Amino acid sequence: MGDYILLAISCILINNILLAQYLGNCPFLGTSKKMETAVGMSMAVVFVLVMAGVITWIVNNYVLVKFDLVYLRTIAFILVIASLVQFVEMFLKKSIPTLYAGLGIFLPLITTNCAVMGVCLINVNEEYTFVQALVTSFSYAVGFGLALILFAGVRERIILARVPRPLQDTSIGLVTAGVLSLAFFAFKGWV
Amino acid sequence: MAKSIAQEFTKGLWDEIPPFRLVLGLCPVLAVTKTVENGIGMGLATTFVLVCSNILVSSLRKVIPAKVRIACFIIIIATFVTVVELVMQAYAYPLFLKLGIFIPLIVVNCIVLGRSEAFASKNGVVRSLADGLGIGVGFTLSLAALGAVRELFGSGTLTIWESSIQIFGPSFEPFTFMVEAPGAFVCLGLMLCIMNLLGKK
Secondary structure, three states, X not given: OHHHHHHHHHHHHHOOOOOOOOXXXXXXXXXXXXXXXXXXXXHHHHHHHHHHHHHHHHHHHHHHOOOOOHHHHHHHHHHHHHHHHHHHHHHHHHHOHHHHHHHOOHHHHHHHOHHHHHHHHHHHHOOOOHHHHHHHHHHXXXXXXXXXXXXXXXXXXXXOOOOOHHHOOHHHHHHHHHHHHHHHHOOOOOO | OOOOHHHHHHOOOOOOOOOOOOOOOHHHHHHOXXXXXXXXXXXXXXXXXXXXXXXXXXXXXXXXXXXHHHHHXXXXXXXXXXXXXXXXXXXOHHHHHHHHHHOHHHHHOHHHHHHHHHHHOOOOHHHHHHHHHHHHHHHHXXXXXXXXXXXXXXXXXXXXXXXXXXXXXXOOOOOHHHHOHHHHHHHHHHHHHHHHXXXXX
16 A cells, blocks of 8 residues: 555656656646636546546557557557547536536547656556556646646736746746746655 | 748748747657757657658548548557657667657647648648648757757767767766756747747747
């Protein structure tokens, strides 16, 4: 049990997917201008990432490895993720419309979020067991949400500040992300 | 106004140079630019995928039904990514190890899908080829530039084809901040700022 807690902490804080692993940076900059969109995106990522992590793990170990098709991994994973996102979207639309309305346009965008594909590949490359893969997927997703919501909070304040013209928008966003990343850098060597 | 084929190529080098003008596909940009060499390798791999998928998408644009086009584009892209992956594993193994999961992640690089959707699905084969090549070369140049800045200040060297050249001499104290994650963000932000200063807009 202790191992799993350690794994979770290292995935959320030390190897934070956005700020230390450089995965999922497009939505990080794209959806962090408003707190609402940041929360929506984080929820959608937690939801899809856990499911994708589990399903790709099963596909990899019981289909690809078993039938010696490992070279098809990239194609298989992207197909699993794309169809999963489509399926989740249709399912939520029918059965939980309130959640569907909350996640809105963020669901389809997740297909091209490299955080999802990246975590699936990390799970397979590190040869995690099923439970480990589940824990990592969930913790990476939580780390994604944490960093995104923190960053959105900072960015909402920046709007009020007077930023030099060439630095405006994405440019100052990246520099801010750097500072935030420096803060997370302090967790290194913690575990 | 219709652009000439040469203009389709050159627009990728300045007007729409990724990732500065089109802020897309940031993950590989930040992750692999610790050295110039990695940046160039990643850039070339992405260019190959971009050109091939642009050609195939534009030649199939009348066959692919509009409703499932995104899924079709992704499969086409994934095929070429697999090709790159296997070729690099065979002929450039050290680089393949350094780039790690960022090679399969070219599939979800928004630049590639973005060009298929925004350009190749609406234009002819030759134009799409020029567009893919232009954007690809622009992307490679940006990665090389960012890699050069980060490597120069982060470790005082420039690595090209496995040989490091000391630039600042032995007494240089490496500024390790630049090769770590925070440096990547700050450096890209400042380069974007310089681009804005130089650009017309």
